[in-house]
Amino acid sequence: METSSARGRAFAAQKPTFLNVLGDLWDPQSNPNGVVNLGLAENTLMHAEMTEFINTDLQIDAHALTYGDGFSGSHRLKKAICQFVNRCFSPWTVLCPFDLAITSGVSNALECCAWALADAGDHILVGRPYFNAFKTIFGTRPGIELVEITFGTTDPFSMAAVDEYERAYAEAKANGLHVKALLLCSPHNPLGRCYSEDVLKKYMKFCSRNGLHLISDEIYALSIWENPRISDATGFKSILSLNIKEFMDPSMVHVVWGLSKDFGSTGLRIGCLISPCNRLLLEAVEGISLYNFPSSVADQIASSLLVDEKFLEQYVSTNRDRLAESYQFATDFLGSHSIPYVECNAAFFIWMNLGAAMKDRTATDKDILTRLRDTKVYIAPGTVYAAEQSGWFRMVFAHPPHVLQEGLSRMIRAIESERL
Incomplete structure (x- = not known):
């Protein structure tokens, strides 16, 4: 006997895969074997400033x-x-x-x-x-x-x-x-x-x-x-x-x-x-x-x-500077490994072509995603964004350099055995 409705079963099938990532996030000290999350659209660059503001200002x-x-x-x-x-x-x-x-x-x-x-x-x-x-x-x-x-x-x-x-x-x-x-x-x-x-x-x-x-x-x-x-x-x-x-x-x-x-x-x-x-x-x-x-x-x-207004002005300015720095760090890394990407100047994303970096040009997004999962780095495939061509992935760069270094290094390990 079914214990849920048809729509309930349909909703269960739509459970986001990234929930598994959130349950095993990488931390260099407490969870070094966890998943480096470069897939979810989050900006962690200003967390210290935000938490300080909240903890200082909050009056409930x-x-x-x-x-x-x-x-x-x-x-x-x-x-x-x-x-x-x-x-x-x-x-x-x-x-x-x-x-x-x-x-x-x-x-x-x-x-x-x-x-x-x-x-x-x-x-x-x-x-x-x-x-x-x-x-x-x-x-x-x-x-x-x-x-x-x-x-x-x-x-x-x-x-x-x-x-x-x-x-x-x-x-x-x-x-x-x-x-x-x-x-x-x-x-x-x-x-x-x-x-x-x-x-x-x-x-x-x-x-x-x-x-x-x-x-x-x-x-x-x-x-x-x-x-x-x-x-x-x-x-x-x-x-x-x-x-x-x-x-x-x-x-x-x-x-x-x-x-x-x-x-x-x-x-x-x-x-x-x-x-x-x-x-x-x-x-x-x-x-x-x-x-x-x-x-x-x-x-x-x-x-x-x-x-x-004083906090906002300082926050926005610093956030933009850090976004620019993290973007430069990430794109320099991609360039040094001959991974094509699209230049941008807004939001947190680098639209990059991992398919073009594979020796096996028949590799699907699913194949590449499997390799990324094996090295425990989460980067979202373009298929979920209705990309017009295969091989494209969305990487979130709005993280400090040590996080990007760890995640990007794992990404390279995931595909290096198939590199030209």
């Missing part, structure tokens, strides 16, 4: 032990996020607390978009490669499907890339699919680049012509650094900083951001959905806020952090 009051001001964030945090976004994202129109909802992480905020903007069976456009959890976020519970855009030789961040969306949308519509939105990730996961202002405007015009919502995932907004090898690389520009009404209906534009990446705090679970011109969307989020309720303790930490 009785309000944190209650339901507070409701299930979608405290009044204090909403004001703090507005102050922060108004300062760092340069929105065209100043944000106020009524323009957003707080959720327990950005994944939660995106899922709220899925619930409130589309119905089960609807579709959302997203370009390849893309963050693997998008498929889970939109699909597992809300039942929304992704229409994947393939670019081939077209630069995914170019004006010409929008034409690929046009073709994919027309094909989807011809096949009877109901497309409701376009999802952008800028800065991009896993490619580590940003969309230019002109490209963002073209995307808005595309959405306007076709009556589509535009969801902009800006979770890596402040994780930009200087890469001297691409000094002309596009920097981050929030969609909020543009005069949206010139290009599309502002009620169809929605932005998500949170503390997980820019502040190396995946465990705090604080995200937000910003939609200044769509009151009904935010009310819908309120309607399911019981399931997205962030911790009141995390709420208070985030509130204190985001209004401390």
Whole structure:
């Protein structure tokens, strides 16, 4: 007799493989034979500064032990996020607390978009490669499907890339699919680049012509650094900083951001959905806020952090310097071992071609992943990000040099017996 439902069994089959990694993390002293984690999108470079701030500043009051001001964030945090976004994202129109909802992480905020903007069976456009959890976020519970855009030789961040969306949308519509939105990730996961202002405007015009919502995932907004090898690389520009009404209906534009990446705090679970011109969307989020309720303790930490302008300025500057240093360290290592990679200037990722470093060019991503597991280093294969070609892997470099040295050395050991 079955002891769970059909959907329960389906969920069990979707258990993330990285959970096994978290249970056996490498530590040079306490667990030298553990797994070096260069796969999960975490920034550990500023953990000392963050923990010092939290342990010094945290003042919990009785309000944190209650339901507070409701299930979608405290009044204090909403004001703090507005102050922060108004300062760092340069929105065209100043944000106020009524323009957003707080959720327990950005994944939660995106899922709220899925619930409130589309119905089960609807579709959302997203370009390849893309963050693997998008498929889970939109699909597992809300039942929304992704229409994947393939670019081939077209630069995914170019004006010409929008034409690929046009073709994919027309094909989807011809096949009877109901497309409701376009999802952008800028800065991009896993490619580590940003969309230019002109490209963002073209995307808005595309959405306007076709009556589509535009969801902009800006979770890596402040994780930009200087890469001297691409000094002309596009920097981050929030969609909020543009005069949206010139290009599309502002009620169809929605932005998500949170503390997980820019502040190396995946465990705090604080995200937000910003939609200044769509009151009904935010009310819908309120309607399911019981399931997205962030911790009141995390709420208070985030509130204190985001209004401390002196700490923020120093933190962001130091974080960018360390990201640049770790990126340089990792790419120098890859270059010295003739492993191709794509230059970038944003987020935490190096998109590298391990397949090209294999003597056996028929080796699949699964074959390479098996070798990496044997040497106990976790690096995510491009197949889970809908990569257009095999052999590509996403490596997270936002770690101190000693961690990168250990992980990259294990990676080389994993493939060296097959090297040319």
